[in-house]
Amino acid sequence: MSPDVSPADRPPPARQRSWWGWGWEDEAVPAAHLEALVPLISERVGRPVELRAPVRLADTELRPGRVEAPPLLAPLCSGDPRDRAGHAYGKSFRDVVRAFHGDVPEPPDVVARPTSEADLVAVLEWCDTEHLAAIPYGAGSSVVGGVETGGDWSQDYAGVVSIDLGAMDRVLEIDHISRAARIAAGATGPVLEGQLRPHGLTMRHYPQSFEFSTLGGWIATRSGGHYATNRTHIDDFVESLRVVTPRGTLESRRLPGSGAGPSPDRAFIGSEGILGVITEAWVRLQDRPVHKATASVRFATMAEGVAACRALGQSGLEPANCRLLDPGEAAANAGGSGEAILVLGFESAHHPVDADMDEALAACADLGGTFPGGVKRSGPAGSAGAGPGPGVGANGDGDAADAWRSAFLRAPYLRDAMVALGCIAETFETAVTWDRFDELHDSVVRTTESALRDICGGGSVTCRFTHVYPDGVAPYFTVLAPSRHGDQLAMWDEVKAAAAEAIVDAGGTITHHHSVGRDHRRAYDRQRPDLFAEMLRASKATLDPSGILNPGVLIDPA
C-alpha cells in the first residue's frame, strides 16, 4: 500500500483543447488536408461539398452570464468566453455542428473548477441555494448531450453552472497487493495511466474517448472499455466509489465482491450526474500485458464473420479484441476489398496466449475465416512466447489491425473535418442478443439507408462490432452522408430518430456505451420499465431534492 502517491508535478498543459471540435487543436485535420478532402469527399458522397471555416470564438455571441459566484467561490469560477463556450456542449455531431457555426445560445453562466471535495460541496451548496442547474463535466466528450447546459429545462433555473472536475485528477492511493488504486474522478485516461505507469500497473480501460474522458465520466456513463469480451465495462472495474450529493457525501465499501443487498455502486454507475457527482473511486488494475498475439481474419461474407464472433463469444476464450468490420468498414479502415475483417487479439500479463489464439483461429477457420497475414506474436524478450511473425513489437499487431487502430483514434478528428465540409458523419451503437442480431442489423441498416436517401439524397451506413458477449453483440454503426451547411442538423436529427426507433423496435438497447444523456431520452423512455423510472425519480428526490443536478438527463425533473 502506498498512501499519498504524489506524482511529480506536471508541466502546465502546452496544448489547447478545441472549443468547438474534438480533442487538441493541434491534432485537428490541417487546412491543407481539408482542401485535399474536398474532391475526395465530393466523390464519396456523390455531390460537391463546400469547405467552411468554423466561426471564430470572438465572433460567437455569448449572452452575458446571469449569475456571479459568491466571493469565496470566485477563485474557482470562470466567466471567460472560451470556458463558457467550450462547456456549452459535449462532442456529438450535433454539438460540433452547432459550435462550428457559432450557435451557442445557452452557454453556462459560470464554469466552476473545484480542486477538492470541499470545493465541490461548496459549489453544490451555492447551486442549491440559488437554484442553479449544476452540470457535472469530466472532460466534455459526451456524444449524447450529457453535459449540455441548455434546453427545455433551463428556464426553470436561475442560472447554469458547468462543474468541471478536471482539477481533481490525482491517483490518491495504490494497493499493490490487491492491484487497485483510489483515483480522483477528474483524471483523464492518459493522466491516470501516466501516474500508474511508474508502478508497473495499468487500468487498461480504453474507450475511444480515452484522452478526453475521465474516470468519473466513465463511471457516470457506464462506459465500455478496450476489451471486446469479459470484464470490459467500467462496472467491472469499480471496487467502490465516493459521491457528493446535495444531501451529503456517500462512500461505498471497498470490496472484491459482495452479496449484501443491491450494489450501491451499481446505483451510481450509469446515473449520468443526476444523483450526485462522483469524486473518486477505487478501481481494479492490472499488470501490464507482455504476451500478445493478434491476427486479422478475413471472411467472404459478413454472415460468416458474425457466426465466428458468436462462436468466439461462447467459447470462453475471451479474446481482448474481437472486432468484426463489415465489408464497408474493412474497405475504409483496414485495407479490405469486399470481405469482412475480424481484428482478433489476445493478451496476458501472466502467460503465453498462443494456445488461445490457435483455438480461436481454428474456430474461425471452421466458419470460413482465413488469415493470410498470419499471427503477430509478442512476448517478454527472449521468451518462447515471442513468435517469429512479422510486425513483432510491443504492440505488434497485424497490418489490418494497425490500420484499424490508427483509424479508430483519428476518427473523431475526421468527423470534425466532415462538419467543415457540410456533410453528415456520426456514429451510433447498440447491443442485442444473438438471436435478434440479423433482424436488428437488417432493419437498422435498411431504415437508416432509406432515411438517408429520403432526407439527404444518399449516404452510407457501415457496421462493426465493438464488444462480443456469450449471449449477444454490440454493433456500432457509422453514417456518412451528403448535406449542406445549415441543413446538417435538421437532416441528421431525422435520420437519427429513425435509426433509434429501429434499434429499440428490434430489441436492442438505445446505447451500449455512449449513454443516454438528453439526446437518447425518447428511445430510453421506451426501453426502460416505467416503474424503474419512478425508482430513479425517488432516488433523485432523496439525494437532490431541489433537482439541480443535470436536469433533463435520464428522467424528467419530478
Next chain:
Amino acid sequence: MSPDVSPADRPPPARQRSWWGWGWEDEAVPAAHLEALVPLISERVGRPVELRAPVRLADTELRPGRVEAPPLLAPLCSGDPRDRAGHAYGKSFRDVVRAFHGDVPEPPDVVARPTSEADLVAVLEWCDTEHLAAIPYGAGSSVVGGVETGGDWSQDYAGVVSIDLGAMDRVLEIDHISRAARIAAGATGPVLEGQLRPHGLTMRHYPQSFEFSTLGGWIATRSGGHYATNRTHIDDFVESLRVVTPRGTLESRRLPGSGAGPSPDRAFIGSEGILGVITEAWVRLQDRPVHKATASVRFATMAEGVAACRALGQSGLEPANCRLLDPGEAAANAGGSGEAILVLGFESAHHPVDADMDEALAACADLGGTFPGGVKRSGPAGSAGAGPGPGVGANGDGDAADAWRSAFLRAPYLRDAMVALGCIAETFETAVTWDRFDELHDSVVRTTESALRDICGGGSVTCRFTHVYPDGVAPYFTVLAPSRHGDQLAMWDEVKAAAAEAIVDAGGTITHHHSVGRDHRRAYDRQRPDLFAEMLRASKATLDPSGILNPGVLIDPA
C-alpha cells in the same frame, strides 16, 4: 428459439422436505449414525454431548391462523400445520434449533402457493388490502432470517402470508442461438437443470443450497455460484428479469450488455424481496463442459496457500474451482494432515484446459505447492484432452477433491445432527480485498475463538476460500462448539455478534453470498452508506407503498 418448452409432466414428489431441518427427510443422518456420533463428537468438542430427538410436529403448538384467504384465493392457500411450521423459518442454525425444539411462536397465518403471475398479483392485492405482511419464499433455505415470518415488526400487520413460489418452476423458453432461457423463478436448481439437460444446456450455478433454493431466491439474494473466479455471481447470469410489485409489474429488456442508465436488473438483484417478487428471468446458459482437469495442491502453511490463491486470482487463468482449505478444514474434509489444501479445477465446453492447469500448477509450485496426486483430466471420449490419471471420469476429480465435494453437499445435514447433539455448528462468510485479508482472518479467528472460549468453554473455527478475485477473496468460516440443549441459541447469538463485528471492523462485507436478511441487519447497517439506505427506502416506498413486502429485511420499514 424454442417457445413454450413443455417438459414432460413430472411424477408427484415422492420425498418430503424436513419441516424443521435441512433438505429431504430421507437424507437426514440416520438414527444409528446419530448414536454413533455421540462419543465422536463428545471427544471432538471435549465434553459429553446428549442426543435428543426433535419435537414432533404434532407436539408443536401453533397459534391459530388470524386471517383466512378470500374464497377466490382459497385453493392456493394452506393453513395446514406442516405448511405453516415449515414456512416459519429458513434453515440457519438459529432456525433449525428453534424448530427442533418446537419453538415456533409466529408461523405464517397462511401459506400461499401461486401457480401463475396472475395468482401472485391477486395474493399481493389481498395482502395489500388487509395489511398482511407478504414474505416471498423460494425453497426456504435462507440462513439469514430472510423468509422468517415473525419478529419485532409482525405486530404492525394484521397477519403474515408466506408466498411459496415453488409451483412456478418451468423453463418457459429457450434461445439456443444466444444460449439463454426464460425460467420461472420458483424452479430449484435440480428442477431447472433437469429441464435444460435434454437441450444440451446447463445454467451451472451451484450454490451449496442448489437443491433447496430457486432461481428467484438466487437473484433476490445475490447468490454466489459454483465457479471460484470470474462470472460466478448470479448477477452475471441475469439477462433480464420480471418482478411483480404491489404497484404493478416491471420487466427489463433482454440484453447482453447495456449502458442505458443504471441497470434496472441490479436494482432488484439482492433486493431480498423488499421491492417485489421476482417471477421469471432470462438467464445465460452454457454448453455442458466436456474438458476438465482437477488437482489438489498441498501447501505447508495457510500463508503459502493464500499467496497462491492471490497469484491465481490475478493470473487471468480463471479456474472454475480454487478452494483453499485451511489445515483444519483439510483435515476434516479432504484427508489433510496439517497442510492447507487447494482444490483446483478447470473446465470448458470448448477446448482442452490442460495448458491452463499446467500454468496454474506452475504458479502454485513457485509458491511452495505440491500435487502428489497429480492432475486428473477428462475430455471427450478419445480426445487428446483425456489424460491418463487415475479417477478419470465425467467428474474425474482427485481424491481430496472428491472427498471435499461430498462433504460440501452433506454439510447442512450434518449440521442438523449437531443440533440434535446440543452442539453449535454454523458457518459465516465474507469477502475482503487481499491487502486486508491477513488482518481480517487473524482478527475473525481470534475474536471467534475467544468468544467460543468465554461463552461455550471451547470450540473450533476453520476457514476455506469459496471465491477468489483479482482484488480479494471470499473466506468462509465454520464453527463447531460445545453447548447444551436450551443454551445453544443464546450462546451462538453472542459468538456470531462478535464475529460479525470483527468482520465489519476489518473491512469485510457482512455477507458475500448468504445475504443480509434479518439476521445481518446490525452489521449491514454499519456497512452500507446511510444515503444508500435512504435510496432503498425511497424505492420501496415507490413500489410497495404500504410496506407489506418482507418487513425487517435490509432496511427498517419507513
